[in-house]
Amino acid sequence: MFNPSRDEVRQFFRDAWRKEQAGQVLTPLEAMAIDWVKAHPEYHPDLEAPAEQTPDYSPEQGRSNPFLHLSMHLAVSEQLSIDQPPGIRAAHAQLAARLGSEHDAHHEIFECLGETLWEAQRTGTVPDTDAYLDRIRRRASR
Numbered sequence: 019m020f021n022p023s024r025d026e027v028r029q030f031f032r033d034a035w036r037k038e039q040a041g042q043v044l045t046p047l048e049a050m051a052i053d054w055v056k057a058h059p060e061y062h063p064d065l066e067a068p069a070e071q072t073p074d075y076s077p078e079q080g081r082s083n084p085f086l087h088l089s090m091h092l093a094v095s096e097q098l099s100i101d102q103p104p105g106i107r108a109a110h111a112q113l114a115a116r117l118g119s120e121h122d123a124h125h126e127i128f129e130c131l132g133e134t135l136w137e138a139q140r141t142g143t144v145p146d147t148d149a150y151l152d153r154i155r156r157r158a159s160r
Contacts, residue, residue, distance in 0.1 A: 028072060028085045031055065035065040047092075054091040057121060061088065090128045103147035106154065113158035130154045 034048035061084035075083035101107040114123035130153035
């Protein structure tokens with residue numbers, strides 16, 4: 019399993035954005051990431067800034083971490099592409115239809131994923147994929 023460090027994740031997004039700007043060929047994962055980078059132009063300055071100027075994005079700063087946000091989009095996109103956990107693709111489609119936006123559906127799924135991961139950490143167990151899907155389905159049926 020691939021487990022990149024914080025700096026490696028940040029460099030991945032920076033390199034993909036640089037390659038996109040230069041018109042270079044992207045890997046499939048980079049292309050998927052760039053779709054989300056393009057959907058978030060507010061993060062472009064963060065991607066273009068030198069690595070040594072990247073803040074920690076602590077909650078006290080009052081701004082979201084663009085690298086975490088883009089990573090969440092990428093994680094959900096990967097889950098949807100392989101329908102893992104099984105049923106997430108259909109739940110996402112229902113949620114996107116209700117919200118009228120696949121992007122907004124991703125943001126709702128972030129909340130479900132975050133809650134699922136928090137619960138697993140709190141209980142010292144593996145993430146409960148059934149609970150994760152139930153959370154998404156509840157949001158989709160509101």
